[in-house]
Amino acid sequence: PAAGPAPVAAGPGLAAATPDLRQWQDALLGARPARRRRLEGEGSSNKPWWCIYWPWRLRHQRCRQETCEDMPPGRRAGKAACTYSEAEAVEFAWLSAAAFCDGLQWWKCGPPCERAPDVKEVTPFEHHGLHSYVGQHRDSCVVAFRGSSNWKAWAHNVASLAQVEWRTCSFRGVACKVGAGFLSGYLSTADRIKRALNELGCGVGAGAVEVTGHSLGGALATLALFDLHKLGFNVTRGYTFGSPRVGDATFALAFDATLASVPVHRVTKVNDPAVHLPPRRSFHHVGREVFYPGDTNAGYRVCDFGEDHGCAGTSMPLMRELQILACISRASCGHLNYLQPLAHIDFTGRVCVHRR
Secondary structure: OOOOEEEEOOOOOOOOOHHHHHHHHHHOOOOOOOHHHHHOOOOOOOOOHHHHHHHHHHHHHHHOOOOOHHHHHHHHHOHHHHOOHHHHHHHHHHHHHHOOOOOOHOOOOHHHHHHOOOOEEEEEEEEEEEEEEEEEOEEEEEEEEEOOOOOOHHHHHHHHEEEEEEEEEEEEEEEEEEEHHHHHHHHHHHHHHHHHHHOOOOOOOEEEEEEEEEEEEHHHHHHHHHHHHHHHHEEEEEEEEEOOOOOOOHHHHHHHHHOOOOEEEEEEEEOOHHHHOOOOOOOOOOOEEEOOOHHHHEEEEOOOOOOOOOOOHHOOOHHHHHHHOOOOHHOHHHHEEEOOOOEEEOOOOOOOOOOO
């Protein structure tokens, strides 16, 4: 991305409007929130609604585009446009890809380990087809989760069509619901992950913790980010790639509020059907999406809200069905590769040296 102040991603700018005024705005601009956001431009959600009518050359001080440098540090940390680094995303994508490999305790797994060389003291985990690892990554600890690579892992995906309450999560007195398979998969290794972090000096209130994962691994990483941060672990950043929806709207609100000051980026792309699953009827994405409408040469968009129509939500239902059909062949499946041509990240394990 070009150097210089990064603009803040568009957000719902009419939240403070009175009901009568909102009805008038809806009649003028169209009732769909996405339509209103596009017309309001790329300013921050604090920009007054009337700025869209103010002459550009004579624009009021309050209507000027807010940059990351204008924000206090706490608020800046919660804006994907201010915290996303494509170079860092590539590194975390390779860390996620390494989770598809075996032999990680020696960090000799072929290209994924070679592209992310600053990892040591790795402890891999496996439980009923789910794989993850904890390791030292420079001055931090990294937790990475593997995506769906076998039928047991796919069983967790299917089980997640049903939701269960997560007792440790609520928002304003309402209990969170998450995919049953996602939750059972995360809880099956959560205690071992926490012990490994403690052994590396990244326990509660101690060293920095980074979390990443692809696909099913992205869903597990989302749960880990929430759980670890709430328990007091020093979670400093998170990257997920092609993550499905993890829980309901209550979970999304709780997640976004709990990790408001932590840079967490949910990276998606235009031809990845997995990001539209499970169906939105009872599921809702967490926020801070970084969306690639093409390859990396076409740039990316940032959205600070989970179901923003300016990002992955722009795709039509028919296109999503065609994308699912394309995934019958690994070679044509957009879900299995990311950040091309900047980097050729492979999320199948085919490039691993020690893959079984």
